[in-house]
Amino acid sequence: MKEQEVKVLTNVKFTWTINNFSKVTCDKELYSGTFFTGPYSWRIGLDARRRCSYEHGNFLSVSLYYAGDFVNFPVERRSANFKLSLVNQLESKYTITSRERENVQLNEVEDDYFWYTFIYIHLNSIVDPKDGYLVNDTCIIVAEVSVNDLGLDQNNPRLFMDFKGLCKIKTDYVLLLEEWCSKHHSLIECHRKRKRSERFNESSFTALGKLLHFLKSKKVKDMMDDGACKELQYLWEEVEVRFDDLRWLEPHVKYALTYFEKEAEIEELEGDVADLEENVKSLKAEAIALNADLETTKKELAKAEEGFVVRDLDDELGCEIP
Structure with missing residues (x-):
């Protein structure tokens, strides 16, 4: 009788607080600290150069990156769900959340080892402190990541x-x-x-x-x-x-x-x-x-x-x- 596989879903919610947001310039990239789902490490990236390159004005663009070693990256039967949110610090119901990416195959890296999970919003929509997205020159971004089938990792000698x-x-x-x-x-x-x-x-x-x-x-x-x-x-x-x-x-x-x-x-x-x-x-x-x-x-x-x-x-x- 074939032994039944036990599937494990590991969930992590990581909060990135960016202070002195007005000082983030268009000639640098900004990254959060590293966080983990099981053995996998991630970080959030804010590309200030990217946000200044759109024809129709400046946009806030945030991506989720894999921060570990791709040489030994175990991709067999691994899928993940990604979601990013720009927190409204005055009214939580107005928090902006990206479309959730579900069952994304981790062996299908989309661009330079990051997955397209964007918050994509015109900067003019968030710079006013009264709107709640930028309070005391601070903005807050939350990443929610869940990885499937982590229970199989124990059998992966790599x-x-x-x-x-x-x-x-x-x-x-x-x-x-x-x-x-x-x-x-x-x-x-x-x-x-x-x-x-x-x-x-x-x-x-x-x-x-x-x-x-x-x-x-x-x-x-x-x-x-x-x-x-x-x-x-x-x-x-x-x-x-x-x-x-x-x-x-x-x-x-x-x-x-x-x-x-x-x-x-x-x-x-x-x-x-x-x-x-x-x-x-x-x-x-x-x-x-x-x-x-x-x-x-x-x-x-x-x-x-x-x-x-x-x-x-x-x-x-x-x-x-x-």
Whole structure:
């Protein structure tokens, strides 16, 4: 009897908040942080150049991209549903949602590894804050992605590998995990001692792999995006509760999360130091001038004291006349 296939649908709803939208220029591309459906990674792309190229005016054009490695991309029997929304922050019922793409075959990439799932709207329709799409110079885009048949991935040797006899892990993360687990043996030991289930181990090491991959693949500039910060914070919180000793990793995560905050603090303090140094220079110059005045005044005092005799107030004025 043929074993029945179990189909799995993984759904993810990802929110991308774009601050300082008015500063997005027509000579650059803008991308959200990476998000996942099962083992698949995605990101939203706003092509500012594309939005300025239409004959009938400027349009907002947003696409969904696959952000993973296409070399090992498992496309057999995989289909997905995509939907994008431009959120109305004042009246949710006026949120603009793209036509949902259903049962899109992932092996049929449509253009440069992205699928045509557009929000396509004239910019004049969203720039007025009263309309609710651009509030405090911030717009919000939501991606909803669901991938079918993820339950079959466990049988795909190209995607998963056995990891330390604990579980199966996505091949993208195995090398990173091998490297760091060899340096920090407690990562493996704590899970062996607790005798956790294979499913728990898979979730733990997948989360750690995603976190290590994030730190390795992201640039400092990527952390200017709130979506990337939220993704890293989420991964860190998940990893933190699954492993005992992460003192070796915590400083790197905290550094990434607080880099721009710390940079701003340092810049402010540097400005304070510069101001104080100028004040010190000014005070030193003032002190030099005061010292010069002091010396001059001392000389005048000495000259004034020459021949002056202090007398009692009751003395006769001419008592010194010979």
